[in-house]
Amino acid sequence: xxxxxxxxxxxxxxxxxxxxxxxxxxxxxxxxxxxxxxxxxxxxxxxxxxxxxxxxxxxxxxxxxxxxxxxxxxxxxxxxxxxxxxxxxxxxxxxxxxxxxxxxxxxxxxxxxxxxxxxxxx
Numbered sequence: 001x002x003x004x005x006x007x008x009x010x011x012x013x014x015x016x017x018x019x020x021x022x023x024x025x026x027x028x029x030x031x032x033x034x035x036x037x038x039x040x041x042x043x044x045x046x047x048x049x050x051x052x053x054x055x056x057x058x059x060x061x062x063x064x065x066x067x068x069x070x071x072x073x074x075x076x077x078x079x080x081x082x083x084x085x086x087x088x089x090x091x092x093x094x095x096x097x098x099x100x101x102x103x104x105x106x107x108x109x110x111x112x113x114x115x116x117x118x119x120x121x122x
Contacts (some may be wrong), residue, residue, distance in 0.1 A: 003041050004045055009037060010082040016052055021094065024073040024087040030094035031102040033062075035084060043072055049086060068092030 016034040023030055023041040033051035035043070039059060049062045049070040050087050063069030065069040077084055095102040 004041070006037070006040055006044060007081065007117050009035075009040065009077070009084075011036065012082075014054070017084055018056070019049075019051065019084045019086055021049065021070060021090075022085060023090055025089070028089070028101055029103055030070075030090060030100070035120050040075075040084065041113060043086065044075060047071060049088060062094075065093065066092065066096075068094065068096070 002028045011017055012086075014034075017036075019033045019035045019039075021030045021033065022028065028122050032116060033049075035050075036052050037071050039050045042059070042061075044050075049072055050059055051062065052058075053060050061069075069091045070086075071091075072086050072088055075084060093100050095104075
């Protein structure tokens with residue numbers, strides 16, 4: 001079997017790119033992690049999402065200790081090559097706090113978006 005050819009990533013100064021994790025079933029954004037080439041390779045070939053832990057300086061597979069695994073369903077690179085979108089089948093909560101998503105703290109906006117449909121693109 002030939003080696004999987006993966007895209008070249010535009011990495012930050014630490015050699016990482018942001019990996020946005022999205023629920024494949026409903027489109028909810030669950031979390032953001034960081035990956036290098038090896039984490040992307042493992043994610044694309046091993047059937048589990050793997051990140052690089054900036055705090056521990058090691059690879060970690062989501063769910064190895066918590067049981068809240070992420071199975072990748074699709075992987076896409078953004079147009080600049082500096083971020084990855086991974087749609088996953090999520091088992092259990094995605095956030096280390098126990099919340100379903102890491103994005104649960106709203107920030108007030110001076111000009112909230114309109115809800116009447118005005119200004120939407122055609």
